[in-house]
Amino acid sequence: MCIFCQIVKGEIPSYKVYEDDKVLAFLDIKPVNPGHVLVITKEHYPNIEETPIAELNAVISAVKTIGRLLKDKLAIAGYNVTENNDPVAGQEIPHLHFHVIPRQAGDGNKPWLQAEYGPGEAEAVLKKLQD
Ligand code: 5GP
Ligand code: ZN
Numbered sequence: 001m002c003i004f005c006q007i008v009k010g011e012i013p014s015y016k017v018y019e020d021d022k023v024l025a026f027l028d029i030k031p032v033n034p035g036h037v038l039v040i041t042k043e044h045y046p047n048i049e050e051t052p053i054a055e056l057n058a059v060i061s062a063v064k065t066i067g068r069l070l071k072d073k074l075a076i077a078g079y080n081v082t083e084n085n086d087p088v089a090g091q092e093i094p095h096l097h098f099h100v101i102p103r104q105a106g107d108g109n110k111p112w113l114q115a116e117y118g119p120g121e122a123e124a125v126l127k128k129l130q131d
Contacts, residue, residue: 005023059098082099
C-alpha cells in the first residue's frame with residue numbers, strides 16, 4: 001500500500017487540514033514554504049487520466065477551499081497549484097495529489113524553466129495534436 005493510502009487509513013500520522021468523503025488535505029512533510037498543503041483523493045489513483053472526473057472535481061474544489069484558507073489564515077499573497085503527473089514529471093508518490101504552495105513576494109521560488117519555440121516547432125506540435 002502506498003504512503004498516501006496509509007495516511008488516509010491513519011496508519012501514518014499527518015497534519016490534516018481538510019477532509020470530506022472523497023478528499024484529504026494535509027501538510028507536506030517537506031514544505032516549499034510553510035503551509036504547503038497536499039490535496040489527495042482518498043482512493044488510490046496513479047495520475048490524472050486514471051482518476052474519475054467526480055474525484056477530480058472534488059480535489060479541485062478542495063484546492064479552492066485550501067487556497068482561500070491559506071490566504072485568510074496565513075496572510076499569503078498567492079499560491080502555486082501543481083501536480084506532478086507521472087515519475088518523469090517529478091511524481092515521487094504514485095497516488096494523485098495536488099500541491100498548494102503558499103507564495104510571498106521575493107521568496108525566490110521559480111517553478112519553471114522555459115524556452116522559446118524554434119522555427120516551425122509550435123506548428124509541428126499543433127499538427128500532431130490535431131491529427
Ligand atoms: P511528488 O513529488 O510525488 O509530487 O510529491 C510528493 C510530496 O509528498 C513531496 O513534496 C514530499 O515532501 C511529500 N511527502 C512524502 N512523504 C510524506 C509523508 O509521509 N507525509 C507527508 N505529509 N508528506 C510526504
Ligand atoms: Zn495510494
